Amino acid sequence: MNQETFHSIGTSTDWIVMVVYFIAIMLFGSYFGRYNRSTKDFFFGGRRFAWWLIAFSIVATGVGSHSFVKYSAKGFEHGFSSTMTYINDWFFIPFFLFGWLPIIVYSKIRSIPEYFEKRFSPSARFLATILLLVYMIGYIGIGFLTLGKAVIPMLPESFALLGMTFDVTLMGAVIVIAIITGIYITFGGQTAVIFTDLLQGGILIFAGLLLFVLGMNYLGGFDVFWNLLPTEWKMPLAKFNSPPDFNFVGIFWQDGVAGSIGFLFMNMGLIMRFMATKSVNEGRKAATFNILFMLPISAVVVGGAGWIGKAISVANPDVVPPNTSPDQIFVVVANIVAMPGVFGFIMAALTAALMSTVDTLINATAAIYINDVYRPVKKWFKGKEVSQKMKDKRELFAARLSSVAITILGVLAVLVFKNFPTVYEAHGYFHSTLTPPLVVAIFLGIFWRKFTPAAVITTFLGGVALMLMGANHPGILIAPFDHGIEMNPSHPYSYIRAFYNIFVCAAVGVIVALAAPRLKSIVANIKSKENYKQVFYFIAGLAGVLFFGLIFSSSFITLHPGSVVETTVLLLLAIILILCVAISVTYFVKYDEEAQTLGLTAWSINAAKEFFKGGKVNDREGEPVKVNWKLKPGDEDTINFSKSDMDKMQADVGDLVYLTDARKWLGGLKSIHSVYGEPHDEEGIVHVNDEHTKQSQFIEGKILAAEKEM
Amino acid sequence: MLSFFDSWFPLIYLYGLGGVFFFFGMYIIKRSGAIDLTIKRHRFWFRVMFFGFFYFVLMHVILTIAALYF
Helix, strand or coil: CCCECCCCCCCHHHHHHHHHHHHHHHHHHHHHHHHCCCHHHHHHCCCCECHHHHHHHHHHHHHHHCCHHHHHHHHHHHHHHHHHHHCCCCCCHHHHHHHHHHHHHHCCCCCHHHHHHHHCCHHHHHHHHHHHHHHHHHHHHHHHHHHHHHHHHHCCCEEEECCEEEECCHHHHHHHHHHHHHHHHHHHCHHHHHHHHHHHHHHHHHHHHHHHHHHHHHHCCHHHHHHHCCHHHHCCCCCCCCCCCCCHHHHHHHHHHHHHHHHHHHCHHHHHHHHCECCHHHHHHHHHHHHHHHHHHHHHHHHHHHHHHHHHHHHCCCCCCCCECHHHHHHHHHHHHCCCCHHHHHHHHHHHHHHHHHHHHHHHHHHHHHHHHHHHHHHHHCCCCCCHHHHHHHHHHHHHHHHHHHHHHHHHHHHHHCCCCCHHHHHHHHHHHHCHHHHHHHHHHHHCCCCCHHHHHHHHHHHHHHHHHHHHCHHHHCHHHCCCCCCCCCCCCCCCHHHHHHHHHHHHHHHHHHCHHHHHHHHHHHHCCCCHHHHHHHHHHHHHHHHHHHHHHHHHCCCCCCCHHHHHHHHHHHHHHHHHHHHHHHHHCCCCHHHHHCCCCHHHHHHHHHHHHCCCCCCCCCCCEEEEEEECCCCCCEEECEHHHHHHHCCCCCCEEEEEECCHHHCCCCEEEEEECCCECCCCEEEECHHHHHHHCCCCCCCEEEEECC | CCCHHHHCHHHHHHHHHHHHHHHHHHHHHHHHCCCCCCCHHHHHHHHHHHHHHHHHHHHHHHHHHHHHHC
């Protein structure tokens, strides 16, 4: 059935509302750009915010990325089961709240690849950086694709300029959007993103619910809406294994497992938000509140237009034809049920939220670039010594420049995804394919002390090779995992491939980790030979040749896709690759299990806390105090309270303290972290220095609240 | 009427397999000492995590019953 597409939806009033909305949001964001004093502030917002502020700012990121466009499309095609990906994120919450979150905060890492260097080796960091950059840029590409699909129905099919006619294309729309997005993020930074997201999170929820209520009103009430939908459309979970483009079991593995772990554990954009909270406990509150309450609400907000569209198409197929292009249904329904101006407002909220997601991702990718490419390269070349201030200025400039480059790469990534029938399938394929190696490596790294550098690097290289082989021979390799899902030859196993990919990556990692003693004895055996160095170089070279050979053959050569013989030969080569990589890494990488797991796995969180503090942790439970502030001379990074205030907080000299403007609605925007100095006798007064006031932007005469961190 | 395979079975699969991941996670964080139940704040989080699991089970059960019988 041919899909019906729309153009030139909306009126000039709607466009005026959209332009005003965008200008207002950009001005709002730019205002908070002044809180960036360093790359730490630019990327992380200075670890100062209250949980509620981060929880609401995450809404725009989550809703934006799991967008209105794709969930409305699936809501229109399949009903309430479009919500299932929003209500399946709880299974990994214990691992996140008490594993990954405290580790990333307390180990003071600035990016996920940095964790891989500390926990494993620089080579593991190098590979993790490549995989993560590909993942993030792909994610940005998905964001741009969604944005393009959202605005296309509002644009004319073509327009004339200087006597020439230009067709409005998806790529053209994406490029214009990318320019606007790039300008904003380049001059904003993380604090700006957090605050615009906070504003947009609220507006987005309001706009989505408004649309749902307007839709109900249009249909004649909830009863009419409910009775129009067939039972199948009301189910909260899709059919178990059919149809191939939307089934429960495939989406469980793609989204509930790979997607949930990917979103919580390796989405740097989200992780940076949690790192911007004032403490680990506040991060836990933000994550929990978001998953328990905001995601179920968001599920209605983003899918509602599709459900309304379905009900209208049943009641009146002339108004919403059943063959309407699913990716356009949100815009079509919004235009039908909302009056001019309101439609513009809803569209502005949608596109601005999507831009927030893309902004967050660009900011996060720039953070990875600075931390894992720029700094190591600078260190490698050992340039002229410069002051910290100059270094910071250069890094900030490089961060802004890299944001522009990443935006361009994100636009190019759209080319990979634009041929999928819907954004949902493009996103599903993307998650299933790019997350498993990193997801498995992070997960095993955090929770299994025996997971070695050989295991993690083999997971990356061997896992990727096996995944690509699966992509090339799905009928043989992925079919045993398919749970009865029919293979669609044009997009084979878009979702359930995640199960195969996770399985092969985890199997490679676990087997190599368990084989560590055997690998050591093989290495020792080779080392006893006279020409052992040449042997190891040969094995490493063979691993390189096999890896690139398998990648090349899987990516560019399709000789006999269904050939069992060909697949068997490739599998044997993959096994040799895995063996060569594992032996090479065991020989070349120096690894001290005791030192490199301390504070970096869930088994030694207390050591991580001690590392973070730089001394023994004070866990005595005190209470917060309210104080006035006074300026003290000097630049020592300590702040001084009276003896009685220290007693109330159960604090000792050298403990960590958090000091904030007492006005709670600021959410910690004006705040600092510091260390308790020697106490004084001025009751209710805290002494801070000039740098503290500059960082926090405390206002004279305003009361501050202080609490002991640890 | 939808078959059991397409109505209740996805829910059983979701919380059966998802439950394995969840309870394994609870076991690991307890066993590793990442969550210390002698600390009041950690006891709170322990309860919140269990609550969350059953909260989502209940949500899906109610939505499934509503879809099938109302």
